[in-house]
Amino acid sequence: MPDPTAPAHNASAHDASADDAATPEAPPAPDRRPVYVIGGGPGGLAAAYALRARGIEAVVLEKADHVGASWRRHYDRLRLHTTRRLSSLPGLPMPRRFGRWVSRDNVVRYLEKYAEHHRLDVVTGVEVSRIERSPDGTGWLLHATGGRQLTGAAVVVATGHNHTPRVPDWPGLAGYTGDFRHARDYRDPAPYAGRDVLVVGVGNTGAEIAVDLVEGGAARVRLAVRTAPHIVRRSTAGWAAQYNGILIRRLPVRLVDALARPLARLSVPDLSAYGLPRPATGLYSRARAGAIPVQDVGLIDAVRRGRVEIVAAVESFDGDEVVLADGDRIGPDAVIAATGYVRALEGLVGHLGVLDARGRPVVHGARTPRQAPGLFFTGFTNPLSGMLRELAIDAERIAKAVARGFGERAARLPR
Numbered sequence: 001m002p003d004p005t006a007p008a009h010n011a012s013a014h015d016a017s018a019d020d021a022a023t024p025e026a027p028p029a030p031d032r033r034p035v036y037v038i039g040g041g042p043g044g045l046a047a048a049y050a051l052r053a054r055g056i057e058a059v060v061l062e063k064a065d066h067v068g069a070s071w072r073r074h075y076d077r078l079r080l081h082t083t084r085r086l087s088s089l090p091g092l093p094m095p096r097r098f099g100r101w102v103s104r105d106n107v108v109r110y111l112e113k114y115a116e117h118h119r120l121d122v123v124t125g126v127e128v129s130r131i132e133r134s135p136d137g138t139g140w141l142l143h144a145t146g147g148r149q150l151t152g153a154a155v156v157v158a159t160g161h162n163h164t165p166r167v168p169d170w171p172g173l174a175g176y177t178g179d180f181r182h183a184r185d186y187r188d189p190a191p192y193a194g195r196d197v198l199v200v201g202v203g204n205t206g207a208e209i210a211v212d213l214v215e216g217g218a219a220r221v222r223l224a225v226r227t228a229p230h231i232v233r234r235s236t237a238g239w240a241a242q243y244n245g246i247l248i249r250r251l252p253v254r255l256v257d258a259l260a261r262p263l264a265r266l267s268v269p270d271l272s273a274y275g276l277p278r279p280a281t282g283l284y285s286r287a288r289a290g291a292i293p294v295q296d297v298g299l300i301d302a303v304r305r306g307r308v309e310i311v312a313a314v315e316s317f318d319g320d321e322v323v324l325a326d327g328d329r330i331g332p333d334a335v336i337a338a339t340g341y342v343r344a345l346e347g348l349v350g351h352l353g354v355l356d357a358r359g360r361p362v363v364h365g366a367r368t369p370r371q372a373p374g375l376f377f378t379g380f381t382n383p384l385s386g387m388l389r390e391l392a393i394d395a396e397r398i399a400k401a402v403a404r405g406f407g408e409r410a411a412r413l414p415r
Contacts, residue, residue, distance in 0.1 A: 012388035029154060033139055034059045035402060038128050038348075040067040043379035043391040044109060046089040049118045049400035051156075053091065057278035059152075061144065068111035070160055071104060076188045077102040077212050081204065081295045082232055082386035084244045089392050092117055101234075105243020115245060125159040131155055131349050131375070140374065154374040154402050157349065157361075161379055161387065165335055165343040172317035178247065179334035183209060186336055196220040198322060198332040200314050202229050202276075204294055206338030211298040214307045215336075221302075224324065226313035228276050230283045230293040231268050233299065245384030248284065257282025268296070274303045275310030284384075292382050372412055374405065381415035 003009065035051055037044045040062030051058035062069065076159045079101040080087055087102060088094045092114050115122055130143040134151050142150040165182040166175075173180070183205050189212050197218050199210045202225045213221045232241045248256045260283040270278065283293060285318075302308040312326040321329045343359050354369040356362050361369075361377035368375050378394045379387070 003265055010141055011198075011382055014415075015224075020133050033151050033153045035154045035410065036061060036140070036142055036150060037156040037158060038142075039132075039160060040064070040122055040159050040355055041158060041380075042068075042089060042111060042388055043160070044156065045114055045120060045122075046391050047156045047158060047376075047393035047398050048061045048120045048122075049089070049091050049114070050395040052118065052120065054066070054399050054403045055397065057404060058099035058116075058121065058156075060122040061126045061142075061150075062124045062143060063145070065124050066112070067115050067122060067124075068108045069398055071108050071111065071163055073184055074104050075106065075186050075205075075209065075212065077208065079297075080388070082109065082356060082388060083240050086246075086386055087388040089388070090395055114282075129347060130350070131157075133196075133372075140413075141328060144387070154178045154376065154405075156376045156378060156398060157345070158378050159343070159345070161343070162341040164342050166342050168339055169315055170196050170314060172319075172323075175319060176317040176322075176335070177320045178332060181334075183336055183338040184341075187358065189213045189218060192334060193217035195333040196222075196331075197334045197336065198222045198224060198311075198314075198330065199336050199338055200224040201338035201340070202294065203338060203340065204292065206336075207294045207299045207383060208248070209336060212303050214302050215298075220309070220332075221307065222311045222330065224311050224314050225275065226325070228279050229291065230264065230279055230286060230361060231271075231276075231296055232264070232283075232293045233267050234295040236267055241293075242384075245386065246389075249383070249385055250364060253282070253284045253288060256284035260284065269300065269304070271300070271303055273400060273401045276303065289385055290382070292384065349375070365394040366401040374402075376401070378393070410415075 003387045010024055032041065034057040036060055037060045040060050040364045045067060046058050048060045084100055084102050092109055094102060126144050127145045132141050134141045139151055139153050140155045142155065144150060145158050147284040165184045167182055186209055192213055192215060195218055197220070199206050199221065202223055206223065210221050210223045234241055264278065272278070287293065292370055299308065303310065311330065312324040312328065314322055315325050316323045321331050345355055345359055349355065352372050354362055354372050354375065354400065361367055361380050364377050364381060376398050378398060379391055381390070383390050
């Protein structure tokens with residue numbers, strides 16, 4: 001494997017010239033630069049395996065000390081909302097003993113085993129801060145920890161959908177005297193037993209943390225909601241919601257929205273009286289805009305029983321009080337902000353013109369930006385069909401694109 005602590009390769013000494021690369025009659029000499037995969041989560045590991053399976057050398061660069069770092073930080077109760085069979089990565093099924101809905105700890109075990117089983121080349125403790133074209137224009141130059149510079153034939157960015165916690169700029173937050181933290185720092189309900197807790201945000205994370213707090217003995221749990229979500233059952237009569245997500249992917253948005261309305265009325269009770277009315281915008285329309293439905297893991301029952309109280313959105317903080325959008329003031333002992341994440345790709349690739357106005361890659365999977373050939377992105381969407389399933393599909397497609405686009409210019413493993 002290439003030494004990531006070594007200085008950048010002198011690409012001009014062994015690369016074919018740009019003219020040669022464009023001339024079919026004069027194929028370029030083999031390029032001994034690897035493909036670098038940034039991020040040792042599911043997307044990065046899957047991409048590395050798929051590349052290796054095609055004989056292409058891939059080196060995973062992970063800034064943490066181990067693979068699956070983001071999964072290790074998730075709260076203890078977390079289980080996949082996608083089935084075990086449809087959450088496996090290429091080349092290694094998840095063990096049956098993990099059950100249908102795989103726990104956080106078992107996801108971590110699986111990722112560790114995946115890297116070991118496939119003998120993936122993973123270098124930990126290396127953070128890439130900036131990617132730019134190599135001086136000769138045939139590959140990519142990576143600026144990494146400690147002033148290191150690495151050159152690769154191609155790069156796969158797999159730093160994750162949930163990268164950097166997002167906390168709204170609420171007035172007065174700095175002066176709040178209660179216990180405030182982002183959901184990323186929540187682990188279990190034990191520290192909140194007997195306390196009054198406000199959870200802000202009703203995505204899947206906020207909904208599940210609210211239920212966890214109730215079951216863990218919190219004295220009072222309120223859930224601040226700005227926009228009521230679509231709520232779906234994780235499974236109905238054995239039919240996982242993920243299956244619906246797969247079936248509808250290619251259908252027109254309006255058709256799916258129309259089909260989802262009667263299904264929701266049949267499967268999910270009307271919670272309008274409790275502060276959660278049915279959304280006016282269709283389920284698929286909301287999902288395409290980034291608002292994934294909440295899969296019920298106990299929220300419906302907790303709301304109907306009054307164990308989780310729905311309140312208006314947070315507007316500001318004032319000392320030990322939280323000011324809500326409807327003018328009410330409440331004084332919780334603790335606030336947990338389940339307010340999402342940002343991709344934080346601007347420093348890494350923002351200068352390349354490959355991000356949209358919201359900081360998301362303009363292309364995804366096997367497609368590369370026109371102005372940045374050989375730069376791939378995976379894991380920056382949250383599809384209804386399941387993120388792990390789509391990461392597995394993307395990995396195979398990316399490997400195929402690299403093999404097709406670079407051919408013998410990509411470093412190949414000895415047979």
